[in-house]
Amino acid sequence: MRTFLRITLSKILGWDYINKKGYLTPSPRRIKQYEDNMNVGTRVLEIGPGSGVISRMAFEKGAKEVVAADINPAAVKATKKHVPNATVLQSDLFTEVNGKFDTIIFAAPWSEGSAKASSAHAVYEDGVVGRFFKEAKGYLTKNGRIWIQYSDAYPKNYERFHNSIKKHGYGIENEWNYTCFDIMVKKQARVLLYEITPDTQS
Secondary structure (H helix, E strand, O other): OOHHHHHOOOOOOOOOEEOOOOOEEEOOHHHHHHHHHHOOOOEEEEEOOOOOHHHHHHHHHHHHHHHHEEHHHHHHHHHHHOOOEEEEEEEEOOOOOOOOOOEEEEEEOOOOOOOOOOOHHEEOOOOHHHHHHHHHHEEEEEEEEEEEEOHHHHHHHHHHHHHHHHOEEEEEEEEEEEEEOOOOOOOEEEEEEEEEEEEEEE
């Protein structure tokens, strides 16, 4: 009953939630943030597609090929169903990914805590963002770009996020944000979408 009430309340209030099938359903505002601001290249990789809604959007925005990689088997199944023209892989970040991409999309987790269940990888940061930035350059084309969502709900994780960008030689080209209630910390926080590129001097 508690799970049913949480999901129902999340739907009504427009929050993210882990649905009954075990993958993250993003809020309408998170989806719209991508829709309003993101542009993509010919070959796109999405890390952590969840339901596949952003992978489908990449095709709608002009991508010719989309690869979607998720560590969660439920998300892999959902993305295969919702985006049948994408190549969908079960992968821990880039472990099963090959080739280079014009665009890499990552709706990164930002909450503090350990990802013990498959679905929890979409919620708890647990060191994954640092790993992502360390590895991502090897999968970007020369003029490739990263689109990544994050939040300042957890100040220490938010600081580490920005430190990882600098440490691994990236620069922020653009950013957009909106403010909403974060159910995990029970306060208002910003959700930010960043357009990021490798620093050519690094």
